[in-house]
Amino acid sequence: MSGFEVAGVVLAVLPLFISALEHYENGLDPIRAFLEFDSELPNQIRKLRDQHIIYNLTMRDLLKPIVDSEDIEEMISNPGGAAWKDSGMQKMLEERLGESYQAYLDTIKRMEEIMKTIAKDLKIDQSDRVS
Numbered sequence: 836m837s838g839f840e841v842a843g844v845v846l847a848v849l850p851l852f853i854s855a856l857e858h859y860e861n862g863l864d865p866i867r868a869f870l871e872f873d874s875e876l877p878n879q880i881r882k883l884r885d886q887h888i889i890y891n892l893t894m895r896d897l898l899k900p901i902v903d904s905e906d907i908e909e910m911i912s913n914p915g916g917a918a919w920k921d922s923g924m925q926k927m928l929e930e931r932l933g934e935s936y937q938a939y940l941d942t943i944k945r946m947e948e949i950m951k952t953i954a955k956d957l958k959i960d961q962s963d964r965v966s
Contacts, residue, residue: 841943842894843919846911848950849887853880855957901927 891911898907902924910918918924929936953959 841947843910843914843916845890845914845943845946845950846894847914848954849883849890851959852950852953852957853884853887855959897928897931901931 895907895911898910902910902918906918910916932939
């Protein structure tokens with residue numbers, strides 16, 4: 836998977852993590868009441884949601900000079916779509932980022948590794964469902 840494809844995957848998976856954590860939090864309500872335990876989970880969900888928004892806006896800014904606004908909307912709304920896999924798009928992104936392209940790829944790949952670990956811990960399967 837190219838770095839550009841991974842960028843789309845990140846857009847797709849962050850909302851799944853937020854949803855999974857919200858469902859996880861709902862399941863903890865009886866335990867919290869019993870143990871009088873105040874969890875940090877709501878704060879972590881908020882922080883993850885904030886990061887999703889920041890990432891989404893960053894991707895829009897990154898794509899704006901190289902992609903039509905309609906295509907950006909399609910890419911954001913369909914993170915696994917064909918545009919993310921287009922080699923021409925990847926080449927334009929490489930030209931746009933210049934010497935920072937490799938750092939971008941390294942960061943995106945690290946994010947993918949972290950998200951796979953979180954997905955495994957939250958028991959999110961490939962079908963986008965919490966199991």
